[in-house]
Amino acid sequence: MIQLGIRDLVKYPFLAETGEYLRDKGFNLEQLGHPDWKPIVEKAYGRIVVATTGQIYGSAIEDFENMDSEILSFVIAIVLLKSAGIPTLIKRFSLSEARRAERYLQRDLLQKKNETKLELPLKIMQDLFSVKVMTDKEDFVISVSDYLKRAVQFHEKEWKLINRRVENGFVFLTAHETVRLIRKELDGYINSKIQAVNIPSIPETFRERVSDLSLLAKKFSEYVIVSSDYPPCIKHAIEVLDRGENLPHSGRFMLATYLLSKGQTADQIAPLFKNAPDYNERVTRYQLDHIAGSSGKGTKYSCPSCDKLKSENLCFEIPECNGIINPTQFGKKRTANV
Amino acid sequence: MFEKNVKLVNDVFKEYYFKHFELIHVPTRTSEREFGYQKFNEGMTRHLSIKDDKELHLLLMTQVPSDVYCSNAYYSFPNLPMSEKDWKGADLIFDIDAKDLKLDCRTSHICCKCNSCQNIVKQGINCSVCGSTKLETISVTCKNCMSESKKEVVRLLEILTKDFGIQKEEIKVCFSGNEGFHVYVVNSDYQTLDSRERADLADYIMFNGIIPETLGMNKQNNSKSTLPDVNERGWRGRVAKEIFGSKSKRAKIVQEVISGGYSVFQAKLEDWRQEIGVKIDPKVTMDIHRIFRLEGSLNSKSGLSKILCKDLENFDPFSDACLLGDENVEIIANCPISFKLKNKKYGPYEKEKITVPKYAAVYMICKGFADIN
Ligand code: SF4
Ligand SMILES: [Zn+2]
Ligand SMILES: [Zn+2]
Numbered sequence: 004m005i006q007l008g009i010r011d012l013v014k015y016p017f018l019a020e021t022g023e024y025l026r027d028k029g030f031n032l033e034q035l036g037h038p039d040w041k042p043i044v045e046k047a048y049g050r051i052v053v054a055t056t057g058q059i060y061g062s063a064i065e066d067f068e069n070m071d072s073e074i075l076s077f078v079i080a081i082v083l084l085k086s087a088g089i090p091t092l093i094k095r096f097s098l099s100e101a102r103r104a105e106r107y108l109q110r111d112l113l114q115k116k117n118e119t120k121l122e123l124p125l126k127i128m129q130d131l132f133s134v135k136v137m138t139d140k141e142d143f144v145i146s147v148s149d150y151l152k153r154a155v156q157f158h159e160k161e162w163k164l165i166n167r168r169v170e171n172g173f174v175f176l177t178a179h180e181t182v183r184l185i186r187k188e189l190d191g192y193i194n195s196k197i198q199a200v201n202i203p204s205i206p207e208t209f210r211e212r213v214s215d216l217s218l219l220a221k222k223f224s225e226y227v228i229v230s231s232d233y234p235p236c237i238k239h240a241i242e243v244l245d246r247g248e249n250l251p252h253s254g255r256f257m258l259a260t261y262l263l264s265k266g267q268t269a270d271q272i273a274p275l276f277k278n279a280p281d282y283n284e285r286v287t288r289y290q291l292d293h294i295a296g297s298s299g300k301g302t303k304y305s306c307p308s309c310d311k312l313k314s315e316n317l318c319f320e321i322p323e324c325n326g327i328i329n330p331t332q333f334g335k336k337r338t339a340n341v
Numbered sequence: 342m343f344e345k346n347v348k349l350v351n352d353v354f355k356e357y358y359f360k361h362f363e364l365i366h367v368p369t370r371t372s373e374r375e376f377g378y379q380k381f382n383e384g385m386t387r388h389l390s391i392k393d394d395k396e397l398h399l400l401l402m403t404q405v406p407s408d409v410y411c412s413n414a415y416y417s418f419p420n421l422p423m424s425e426k427d428w429k430g431a432d433l434i435f436d437i438d439a440k441d442l443k444l445d446c447r448t449s450h451i452c453c454k455c456n457s458c459q460n461i462v463k464q465g466i467n468c469s470v471c472g473s474t475k476l477e478t479i480s481v482t483c484k485n486c487m488s489e490s491k492k493e494v495v496r497l498l499e500i501l502t503k504d505f506g507i508q509k510e511e512i513k514v515c516f517s518g519n520e521g522f523h524v525y526v527v528n529s530d531y532q533t534l535d536s537r538e539r540a541d542l543a544d545y546i547m548f549n550g551i552i553p554e555t556l557g558m559n560k561q562n563n564s565k566s567t568l569p570d571v572n573e574r575g576w577r578g579r580v581a582k583e584i585f586g587s588k589s590k591r592a593k594i595v596q597e598v599i600s601g602g603y604s605v606f607q608a609k610l611e612d613w614r615q616e617i618g619v620k621i622d623p624k625v626t627m628d629i630h631r632i633f634r635l636e637g638s639l640n641s642k643s644g645l646s647k648i649l650c651k652d653l654e655n656f657d658p659f660s661d662a663c664l665l666g667d668e669n670v671e672i673i674a675n676c677p678i679s680f681k682l683k684n685k686k687y688g689p690y691e692k693e694k695i696t697v698p699k700y701a702a703v704y705m706i707c708k709g710f711a712d713i714n
Pocket of ligand 2: 455456457458459460468469470471472473
């Protein structure tokens with residue numbers, strides 16, 4: 004067993020040890036309902052709001068004034084989310100918390116000179132995600148099979164095994180890549196932890212923020228259906244946006260023109276961009292309308308060719324793309340041949 | 342296959358199975374494997390489970406299969422339909438076939454058989470007798486095909502051991518019984534990989550999907566220092582050795598490669614794949630539900646045995662895997678290509694009545710070059 008410090012719990016509040024810690028300190032839900040604790044409920048609510056905008060909550064670990072309140076805000080956020088019971092919010096929260104933990108994991112991995120610091124992130128990987136990570140000089144190494152099981156989920160060519168240094172059954176990675184590899188699992192883990200929590204009743208002081216969450220969720224109720232028939236370049240762009248990562252302008256242009264060509268309207272497409280770090284509703288609408296040709300000069304833009312997308316690194320060709328010259332042809336050709 | 346041919350081949354196969362029980366065993370973890378077999382002119386029977394050698398030998402004697410198969414996968418319930426089998430894992434398998442190597446020698450030992458009138462033509466797209474376009478390619482295998490296939494096996498083994506860290510003892514190489522080799526890896530670390538993961542593993546082995554950046558070529562600055570060095574391991578080391586070559590030529594080749602810039606480099610990767618990528622059949626490696634020819638059984642495409650190669654370098658399939666009886670039989674052969682079995686040359690024959698040992702007769706009948714008289 005490694006001894007977890009309170010700083011570790013601030014960084015990784017989803018660990019089982021958090022519960023123990025709070026119990027030892029004598030915290031319980033009833034007591035947290037006292038008006039004195041209202042600031043922490045506000046902090047928890049803020050933590051959720053930040054998550055829903057696709058941002059990552061928190062600042063440098065050294066700046067934490069009150070570590071207990073950091074840990075408690077995570078726990079209370081879960082209480083609020085569970086009481087509201089809105090899957091979209093839970094999904095966004097766990098994703099954002101996963102990204103937050105990812106930052107700390109990466110930082111902890113980088114400080115490996117100090118072996119006691121390396122122990123915790125490696126243990127988290129091993130215990131939570133059954134990935135045995137070891138070090139080799141400046142690199143981190145994991146077994147080829149552990150690597151493949153995770154990396155095949157990524158479409159980017161640099162994750163293909165052939166584009167990795169592979170020796171003696173191991174794949175060599177940087178700290179960033181190591182953590183990136185388990186992002187999905189980290190998200191899934193936090194999500195499942197939240198699902199498993201059982202809350203019988205909540206203090207009166209929490210109620211107001213619970214109903215605020217329902218209002219907050221309304222913003223995200225428009226759902227865009229992601230079809231499995233989309234070509235990989237389009238799927239990839241949607242995934243990037245979904246993760247709240249930045250998609251270059253050329254990628255947004257491709258996505259918008261593609262979906263418009265498939266008969267979707269600007270209204271249906273706009274919500275896709277909500278997670279983008281620089282999202283601005285008015286600008287997005289303006290751009291979409293412009294691309295769709297329903298404002299301004301009225302020129303309708305069409306989806307760029309595969310060649311163009313390849314040169315912009317937006318192409319993630321798979322065998323099914325065979326021979327097409329524009330993503331809009333994806334899936335059509337094969338049926339035409341039969 | 343014609344009924345009269347089936348009778349002879351059946352008898353010869355049965356005799357082989359009866360005499361060679363020592364070569365045919367159920368694989369390890371028997372109860373978790375799916376077995377299957379085929380008889381001449383009949384469909385496939387699969388989803389069988391077999392308890393032990395005795396039960397397997399009994400099946401061989403009673404059914405006299407033309408081909409026998411066993412899964413590389415492990416299941417909880419191997420004899421249930423696929424969706425209920427409960428897949429637990431599968432050995433890694435690789436298929437290297439001379440057909441896929443694009444060898445120059447191939448044209449000298451393939452020909453076509455007309456599906457309508459059985460006429461055999463050396464090449465062409467039409468039957469010279471009836472004009473039909475339904476031609477089937479048949480081939481015999483030559484020494485060169487085998488030595489080139491062996492080279493691919495050796496390259497594969499290098500990657501498996503050096504890159505993937507698989508122990509030599511965990512690898513088994515078999516002659517396929519026709520034109521290539523089957524390689525098995527029994528290593529628990531790789532057994533649970535699914536089809537998609539195996540596809541990426543296969544791409545690695547085939548040098549497929551490599552990007553210039555991996556070899557140190559970037560869109561912006563190209564400095565020689567990041568190009569691979571001969572002392573590196575994995576594909577970078579192999580590229581350095583096999584593409585950039587020895588010390589004396591290296592500087593010139595490297596200069597050439599860099600001067601073309603990123604896109605020329607990218608185009609070169611395709612040539613290099615042909616040159617140094619291992620030519621495995623990715624479909625076989627990706628398939629985690631396949632039933633694969635059983636070691637020790639006969640291959641009905643040739644009458645040769647699928648057999649373990651203990652010493653790959655000196656393995657001679659035309660002798661070592663040719664294990665049928667040698668009593669003489671009379672056949673009518675129409676075989677425009679000559680071939681060698683047990684160090685004796687046969688053919689070419691032009692619709693001739695000949696008397697040859699059983700193994701040669703069966704070889705020609707299985708290939709479609711002869712009929713029983
Ligand atoms: S080939 Fe075309 S459709 Fe396929 S991923 Fe690339 S850009 Fe998209
Ligand atoms: Zn014909
Ligand atoms: Zn040949």
